[in-house]
Amino acid sequence: MRVLICGAGIAGISAAYALSVRHGVRDILLVDPRPPLSLTSDKSTEAYRNWWPGPDGAMIALMNRSIDLMESLARASGNRFLLNRRGYVYATAREDTAQALIRAAENAAQWGAGPVRLHTSSRAPAYRPSPPEGWENSPDGVDILTHPEAIRTHFPYLNPATRMVLHVRRAGWLSAHQLGMYMLEQARDAGVRLLSGEVVGVETRGGRVHRVHVQSERGLSDVVVDVFVNAAGPFVQHVAHMLGVDIPILWEQHTKLAFNDYMGIIPRDAPLLIWSDPQYIPWEEEERAFLAETEEGRALLEEFPPGVHARPEGAGESPIVLMLWDYHTQPVLPRFPLEFDPLFPDIVLRGMTTAVPALRAYWDRAPKPLVDGGYYTKTRENLPLIGPLPVEGAFVIGALSGFGIMAACGAGDLLAAHIVGAPLPEDAVAFHPAHYSDPHLYPRLSAWRGEWQL
Ligand SMILES: Cc1cc2nc3c(=O)[nH]c(=O)nc-3n(C[C@H](O)[C@H](O)[C@H](O)COP(=O)(O)OP(=O)(O)OC[C@H]3O[C@@H](n4cnc5c(N)ncnc54)[C@H](O)[C@@H]3O)c2cc1C
Numbered sequence: 001m002r003v004l005i006c007g008a009g010i011a012g013i014s015a016a017y018a019l020s021v022r023h024g025v026r027d028i029l030l031v032d033p034r035p036p037l038s039l040t041s042d043k044s045t046e047a048y049r050n051w052w053p054g055p056d057g058a059m060i061a062l063m064n065r066s067i068d069l070m071e072s073l074a075r076a077s078g079n080r081f082l083l084n085r086r087g088y089v090y091a092t093a094r095e096d097t098a099q100a101l102i103r104a105a106e107n108a109a110q111w112g113a114g115p116v117r118l119h120t121s122s123r124a125p126a127y128r129p130s131p132p133e134g135w136e137n138s139p140d141g142v143d144i145l146t147h148p149e150a151i152r153t154h155f156p157y158l159n160p161a162t163r164m165v166l167h168v169r170r171a172g173w174l175s176a177h178q179l180g181m182y183m184l185e186q187a188r189d190a191g192v193r194l195l196s197g198e199v200v201g202v203e204t205r206g207g208r209v210h211r212v213h214v215q216s217e218r219g220l221s222d223v224v225v226d227v228f229v230n231a232a233g234p235f236v237q238h239v240a241h242m243l244g245v246d247i248p249i250l251w252e253q254h255t256k257l258a259f260n261d262y263m264g265i266i267p268r269d270a271p272l273l274i275w276s277d278p279q280y281i282p283w284e285e286e287e288r289a290f291l292a293e294t295e296e297g298r299a300l301l302e303e304f305p306p307g308v309h310a311r312p313e314g315a316g317e318s319p320i321v322l323m324l325w326d327y328h329t330q331p332v333l334p335r336f337p338l339e340f341d342p343l344f345p346d347i348v349l350r351g352m353t354t355a356v357p358a359l360r361a362y363w364d365r366a367p368k369p370l371v372d373g374g375y376y377t378k379t380r381e382n383l384p385l386i387g388p389l390p391v392e393g394a395f396v397i398g399a400l401s402g403f404g405i406m407a408a409c410g411a412g413d414l415l416a417a418h419i420v421g422a423p424l425p426e427d428a429v430a431f432h433p434a435h436y437s438d439p440h441l442y443p444r445l446s447a448w449r450g451e452w453q454l
Contacts, residue, residue, distance in 0.1 A: 001025055001027065001226050001227060001419075002029075002224065002225045002226045003025060003027060003029070003225065003227040003229065003419070004029045004223055004227070004228050005028065005030045005031065005229040005231055006031055006230055006231060006232050006239055007031075007032055007230070007231035007233055007235075007239075008031075008037065008194065009032075009039060009040055009041040009180075009233045010041040010176060010179070010404055010408040011041075011231040011233065011400055011411060012030055012032070012231030013030070013036060013183050013184050013187065013408075013412075014180075014409055015397050015411075015412045015416060016030050016183075016184070016192045016412075017183040017184070017186060017187045017192075019416045020186075020187045020191055021190045022413070022416060023416055023420045025416075025420070026191045027191075028187075028191065028192045029195055029223060030187075030192055030194045030195070031197050031198070031214055032194075032195075032197075032198075033196060033197060033216075036184055036194070037180045037181070040233050040374040041176055041180060041233075042177050043374040044176055045256060045272075045311070045322055045324060046173045046174055046175060046176045047088070047173045047272050047405075047454075048063070048171060048174065049063065049170065049171035050063040050114070050168075050171065051105075051142065051170070051171060052108065053104040053108050054111075054448060055447035056444050057112050057427070058430035058431070059383070059430075060108060060111045061425065062410045062411070062414070062427060063406060064170075065409075065410040065413065065425070066407050066408065066409045066410025067170060069409035069410060069413060070083060070174065070179065070409050073182060074135070077182050079134070080178055080182055081175045081176075081178035081179040082133075082175050082178070082315070083134075083173075084130075084134065084173060085130055085131070085135035085170070085172040086269075086271040086272065087167050087168050087171045087172060087271045087272070088167070088272045089166070089168075089274065090165070090166040090167075090168070090274045091155070091159070091162045091165050091275055091276060092162065092275075092276045092277050093159060093161040093162055093163055093277055094163070097276050097277050098146075101166045105142045105166060108142075109142075113140070113141060114140030114141025114142070114169065114170060115140075115142075116144065117139075117142070117144065118144045119145050119147070120146050120147060121150065123150060123153070124153075127145060127150070127154065130172075135172065140169050140170040141170075142166055142168050142169060143166075143169065144166050145165045145167070146164050148163070151164075151165050157265065157267065159275075159355055159356070172271075172272075173311065180408075195214065195216060196216060196217065197214040198214065199212055199213070199242070200214070200215045201213035201242055202228055202239075202242045203222075204243070204244075207391065207392055208391065208392035209225055209226075209228040209243070209392070209394050211223065211224050228395070229395045229396070229397060229415070230243075230389070230394065230395065230396045230398060231398065234251060234334040234374070234375045235334075236249060236399065237249045240389065244391070245391060245394070247396065247399075247433060248379060248380065248436060249377055249378070249379065249398075250331040250379075251331060251333065251334045251376065252326070252331060252332065252375065252376045253328070253332055253338060253374075253375055254324070254329075254373050255324070255340055255344050255373035256323075256371070256372055256373050257322065257323045257324070257344065257348050257349075257369050257371055258320050258372075259310075259322070259323055259345075259349070259366070260319050260320060260367040261312075261319050261320070261321040263361055263362070265358045265359055265361065265362075266321045266359075268312050268318075271311070272310075273309060273355055273356065274309040274355075274454065275307070275308050275352070275354055275355035277354075278306050279304055279306075281347060281351060300343070300347070304351060305326070305327055307454060308323070308324070308348060308351035308352050308354070309324055309352075310355075323348045323349065324454070325347065325348045325352075329453075332375075334377075338373060338374065340371045344371060346366075350363070376402045377398060377399055378399050378400075378401035378402075379399045381445060381449065382448070382453060383445075383448060384398070384399050384400050384401070384403075384431050385399045385431060385433045386411050386414050386415050386428075386432075387415070387434070388418055388432075388434070389433055390434070390437070395415060395418060397415045401453070402453055411431075414428055429441060429442050
């Protein structure tokens with residue numbers, strides 16, 4: 001079987017790994033004009049979780065398998081990609097948010113994310129904080145702390161108005177680049193070839209893929225294939241059009257701030273911290289008056305969405321904290337290089353100050369931040385597309401939105417199963433591209449909404 005994979009992001013690499021290392025497919029060419037993992041896959045927050053509320057457990061099942069695979073790779077590689085299990089901490093000062101989080105946790109538990117443990121006492125003796133490193137022997141499910149004293153004991157840096165903390169336990173972060181490079185090295189040892197070039201056309205014959213046109217430094221070449229995998233990330237729709245196939249995709253720009261927390265306000269062993277309430281940015285009085293003068297400024301005085309989040313980054317004495325807040329998520333068309341809102345650092349720092357009030361110390365003396373980001377390439381339901389396209393021999397692994405790192409191992413495995421004809425898990429149908437043309441294939445699709453996105 002001759003396979004060409006278009007795109008060496010985490011999706012294409014994971015597909016190459018699963019096909020070559022797990023299924024023994026030998027003739028695989030991975031084609032990308034950019035260095036591996038350099039477009040979107042090295043721009044992420046690198047966080048993972050198995051906590052995916054929704055109308056069924058498809059995402060939980062995919063993520064659980066993906067995390068199982070990541071853990072086995074971490075074991076095999078001596079944890080080269082620094083997988084941890086610090087968890088996601090959702091904090092709220094509002095009763096309605098608290099109730100919504102509890103309902104989501106009960107729903108997720110029903111679909112396999114692990115049990116809900118409610119700790120209501122002031123000491124919460126059964127609550128086990130996460131170790132800063134490693135992942136073995138950690139609980140799954142969620143722990144919910146409701147007593148102010150217990151919250152203060154375990155999360156003294158959070159806003160004192162916090163009335164509930166929900167700690168997702170099968171969650172944490174890793175080095176996405178190292179995970180990707182580890183899989184790529186293993187795949188290359190198993191025979192996968194990497195070619196620096198761009199796929200510029202796909203030719204079909206008798207309704208199936210036949211030849212792929214690749215533009216490289218050496219000029220235009222034709223590669224005869226049996227299988228073509230579209231793993232083109234933000235260009236997944238463009239590449240699908242080469243096959244005469246349309247896939248419904250939208251893009252959102254997401255931005256990330258790397259902040260030098262030289263005062264050490266976010267503890268180095270903190271989990272991923274998420275403020276789960278909508279909020280009005282706590283501007284100073286003078287700033288407020290200034291902003292009120294223009295339409296653009298007034299928009300910054302309106303309510304902002306929930307979800308500003310942060311986590312410590314880097315080992316040892318690293319002072320870096322990553323901060324994100326997706327307050328602008330209207331669809332855009334992908335354009336490179338990206339342009340960033342110059343106000344993003346100020347807005348995200350202030351928003352995060354609502355969660356961690358001591359960050360206020362940086363308002364007048366914030367160190368120069370590093371800003372980067374990329375696109376969430378997604379379906380409107382925020383479900384990935386993994387499986388065959390309507391041209392025989394063509395497959396897609398894409399629309400990985402804001403979860404492509406955590407889903408990569410599971411998605412690559414699932415795609416490989418489609419390609420080699422191995423048994424598919426029950427949830428595969430939720431990610432099958434054909435569910436757009438055949439509504440009977442996955443009737444629950446209409447109940448999905450892209451919520452719980454970070
Ligand atoms: C700010 C931000 C934060 C995020 N945080 C997280 C997180 O915490 N956890 C998580 O799991 N995910 C996160 N994500 C999402 C994750 O980064 C993506 O889902 C994932 O990287 C997508 O991988 P990919 O391989 O599909 O795409 P990409 O990494 O973009 O790779 C696609 C590749 O295809 C190549 N390509 C395109 N067209 C062609 C062509 N014609 N020929 C050959 N090659 C082509 C490109 O050059 C590129 O290298 C985040 C994303 C952003 C932007």
